[in-house]
Amino acid sequence: MFGLNRRDTRFLLIVIALTLLTPFILQPFPEGSALAQFNAGYPDLMQRIAIFGIFAIGFNILFGLTGYLSFGHAAFLGVGSYAVVWMYKLLDYNVLPGLVLAIVTSGLFALAIGYLSLRRSGIYFSILTLAFAQMSFNLAYSVLTPITNGETGLQVYTSDPQILLGENEPNVPHLFGLAMNESYKLELGGWVFTFNVGYYFTAVIAILAFYLSLRIFRSPFGMMLRAVKSNQTRLHYTGVNPRPYTLAAFVISGMYAGLAGGLLAAMDPLAGAERMQWTESGAVVIMTILGGAGTLMGPVLGAGFIKYLEKIFSKINENILEGWFAFLPEGMREVVVWVLSRFTGEGWALTLGLMFMLVVIFLPGGLMEGGRRIAALFRRRPETGKDDSAPGGAPAE
Amino acid sequence: MSKSNFTRRGLLRTGAAAGAGLAMPTIFTGAAWSGSHGGFTNAPTGSTVTLGFNVPQSGPYADEGADELRAYMLAVEHLNGEGDGGMLNTFSSKTLDGTGILGKKVEYVTGDTQTKSDAARASARSMIEKDGAIMITGGSSSGVAVAVQGLCQEAGIIFMAGLTHSNDTTGKDRKANGFRHFFNSYMSGAALAPVLAKAYGTDRKAYHLTADYNWGYTTEEAIRAATEAMGWETVNTVKTPLTQTDFSSYIAPVLQSDADVLVLNHYGGNMVNSLTNAVQFGLRDRIVNGKQFEIVVPLYSRLMAKGAGANVKGIFGSTNWHWSLQDEGSKAFVKSFGTKYGFPPSQAAHTCYVQTLLYADAVQRAGSFNPCAVVEALEGFEFDGLGNGPTLYRADDHQCFKDVLVVKGKENPSSEFDLLEIVEITPVEQVTYPPDHPQFAGGDLGTCNPGA
Numbered sequence: 001m002f003g004l005n006r007r008d009t010r011f012l013l014i015v016i017a018l019t020l021l022t023p024f025i026l027q028p029f030p031e032g033s034a035l036a037q038f039n040a041g042y043p044d045l046m047q048r049i050a051i052f053g054i055f056a057i058g059f060n061i062l063f064g065l066t067g068y069l070s071f072g073h074a075a076f077l078g079v080g081s082y083a084v085v086w087m088y089k090l091l092d093y094n095v096l097p098g099l100v101l102a103i104v105t106s107g108l109f110a111l112a113i114g115y116l117s118l119r120r121s122g123i124y125f126s127i128l129t130l131a132f133a134q135m136s137f138n139l140a141y142s143v144l145t146p147i148t149n150g151e152t153g154l155q156v157y158t159s160d161p162q163i164l165l166g167e168n169e170p171n172v173p174h175l176f177g178l179a180m181n182e183s184y185k186l187e188l189g190g191w192v193f194t195f196n197v198g199y200y201f202t203a204v205i206a207i208l209a210f211y212l213s214l215r216i217f218r219s220p221f222g223m224m225l226r227a228v229k230s231n232q233t234r235l236h237y238t239g240v241n242p243r244p245y246t247l248a249a250f251v252i253s254g255m256y257a258g259l260a261g262g263l264l265a266a267m268d269p270l271a272g273a274e275r276m277q278w279t280e281s282g283a284v285v286i287m288t289i290l291g292g293a294g295t296l297m298g299p300v301l302g303a304g305f306i307k308y309l310e311k312i313f314s315k316i317n318e319n320i321l322e323g324w325f326a327f328l329p330e331g332m333r334e335v336v337v338w339v340l341s342r343f344t345g346e347g348w349a350l351t352l353g354l355m356f357m358l359v360v361i362f363l364p365g366g367l368m369e370g371g372r373r374i375a376a377l378f379r380r381r382p383e384t385g386k387d388d389s390a391p392g393g394a395p396a397e
Numbered sequence: 398m399s400k401s402n403f404t405r406r407g408l409l410r411t412g413a414a415a416g417a418g419l420a421m422p423t424i425f426t427g428a429a430w431s432g433s434h435g436g437f438t439n440a441p442t443g444s445t446v447t448l449g450f451n452v453p454q455s456g457p458y459a460d461e462g463a464d465e466l467r468a469y470m471l472a473v474e475h476l477n478g479e480g481d482g483g484m485l486n487t488f489s490s491k492t493l494d495g496t497g498i499l500g501k502k503v504e505y506v507t508g509d510t511q512t513k514s515d516a517a518r519a520s521a522r523s524m525i526e527k528d529g530a531i532m533i534t535g536g537s538s539s540g541v542a543v544a545v546q547g548l549c550q551e552a553g554i555i556f557m558a559g560l561t562h563s564n565d566t567t568g569k570d571r572k573a574n575g576f577r578h579f580f581n582s583y584m585s586g587a588a589l590a591p592v593l594a595k596a597y598g599t600d601r602k603a604y605h606l607t608a609d610y611n612w613g614y615t616t617e618e619a620i621r622a623a624t625e626a627m628g629w630e631t632v633n634t635v636k637t638p639l640t641q642t643d644f645s646s647y648i649a650p651v652l653q654s655d656a657d658v659l660v661l662n663h664y665g666g667n668m669v670n671s672l673t674n675a676v677q678f679g680l681r682d683r684i685v686n687g688k689q690f691e692i693v694v695p696l697y698s699r700l701m702a703k704g705a706g707a708n709v710k711g712i713f714g715s716t717n718w719h720w721s722l723q724d725e726g727s728k729a730f731v732k733s734f735g736t737k738y739g740f741p742p743s744q745a746a747h748t749c750y751v752q753t754l755l756y757a758d759a760v761q762r763a764g765s766f767n768p769c770a771v772v773e774a775l776e777g778f779e780f781d782g783l784g785n786g787p788t789l790y791r792a793d794d795h796q797c798f799k800d801v802l803v804v805k806g807k808e809n810p811s812s813e814f815d816l817l818e819i820v821e822i823t824p825v826e827q828v829t830y831p832p833d834h835p836q837f838a839g840g841d842l843g844t845c846n847p848g849a
Contacts, residue, residue, distance in 0.1 A: 044522040142609045142636065151540040151610035151639070152565065153514040155547050158841045172551055181551070194526075268522065269551075270544055272514040311523055317507055346454040346509055 058256020080261025106258020292366030438848025553848020
């Protein structure tokens, strides 16, 4: 189905099911229980996981397939956000025109930056993209303040033109009247599940983005990109010019990033310059590597994992830890709480750093490799080391 | 090069699946924000009420964030009837009796703004959506305050701003659901200018170094307008990147100019570094145009004075509140803060503590947590006993109007906290401006939003 073979179709269907059931999956503990702290099924986080999933899927098309490590993808994320907020300001709160503009402008940006940066490869390419992104950030932060509203961030004012704004139109981002922040709460026993319009909107787009990336992975174009990664010199000798292919991959992944940035602004109508900072570019690299670069599902897993750590772990402050370890004797409790509080709350990044190091050292293939190894253990037969690059190969991702 | 495998059947199937996917969200039409009870977002149903404290726990203002959080925890203690009650005893409104808010025990959640608007909004959203916070407060930067204020307006939550000094928070970016107790750039200018004119004369030439972001711009504008009205001349204004740590290259040109006053529109670490550089360059020993060279820092805080050490001696600036004030409210607050934490509170801690009390009192007086009722109770509210003398929450822009302190770096500090001395308490009349003043123009409060 969908131009895929059987195994890929099954894989896609599993991804669709997982995406649509996220409100259940991320809410495993009943409300009011001690473990409710670890529930993550609230709209903001679910939306973010889906959006950064799209961002990482796009990044993976460039990094996973061609091996070109871009440190500047946050620039496209920011461009996408600004495009959407400008459409709110000029037209109305409907998200569609903005998202289209976000994809187009980020594509143009990627074309310009890619055209210049792809003249070099390896570390020089990374540094060039980093430089361009940092330039965009600084421009957005100060010089371009009339367009970006600088540090405060671009937002919509009642004095903006909004020429298409109708009489009864909601004044929050919406899709033809369907407000993104509307939610329906389902109470089942002790559990509360939140179904949010914005989440399902991003989820549908994420599935489409995933499907597109699946097709690219399995296409002759994807094959070509893998050839660039494995031996570019050889391609040159055989008379193939890899530049158009890498540029195409760069632009596609830039458009994915622009779409993700646009969706961020579609869920929350504000665009801040920090979105363009190099830390955001670094985050998507970490997501991709943590999940498994070059695999289809890995980057999405990595994105979900990091966002979960960032939002849930960072909420565990010393008070909560004190509560957990109340059963320990005084002196010991203080020690335990002190040690753990370095790794939770504002120390969540330390936990992430440790996880990242462990994964890179022991699981070079990321979380996906971990999953595969565990699966292999249960199957009780040696892993054949099959590469998923073969079209129609095992969708081990 | 490419392989096409479109078939009629494949296309139909794909189309049907895509259609089903697109139709999916429409199932949920009609239900609104978190489907809560009581007609407004996160109406508290149990025996507790949750407040959201959104402060910088990492980044350049982490010190201030930590102090804000201490103040919030103290305020919660006092609201719940623990501790010595602090300013509840001196507050002119007597509705708070230590039984929580409207009989509900106060609980809180914390979040990290990272001093980034994006992160701050994400953190506030998770407090609203996951933890059911009824009010969000805190922050140590105007960018964050404006961003979170906008979010709260959309979500139907009250926002009580923490430390934010930019004119825009209650000017261009004012919102009906947002309230600011802290003073602003205009007030700093209006309070400082007369003191500067008296101390340094009216024929001075000023050179501005300004942090390159929103707060820097409005502060530069306010100080310029106020000092030029006194007869000063502005020689040059230079913007410096927020991330700058070495200001030598910005100080050197000051030596070449004929300016005899340097105004540092910097805050936090920026100010500590630029002031240190300026002193190292010997600016304070210079004689220009037959006059002693002077440095001015529009917004001062004790934490900054501590960072800059001996360099702050004799330098003028303004502040919202200082722990050495001798009114009953300030004394009560310093006492209970000092008893709990062992050192005096900063101005950031003070404004956050007061904002929490003001919110709780407004709910109590309104008899409801409904944001619109709270807005009505706070608008035009006059109070006293919270450390700044008689204060008015103006209805037109939700800005507090109160006396402003002009301070000076102390020549002989007696302790590591005793770094500033109060030069003048500028009366509120002198810093009051009309709501449509040019520096605040373009804003629109809109109407209060109760959310669901």
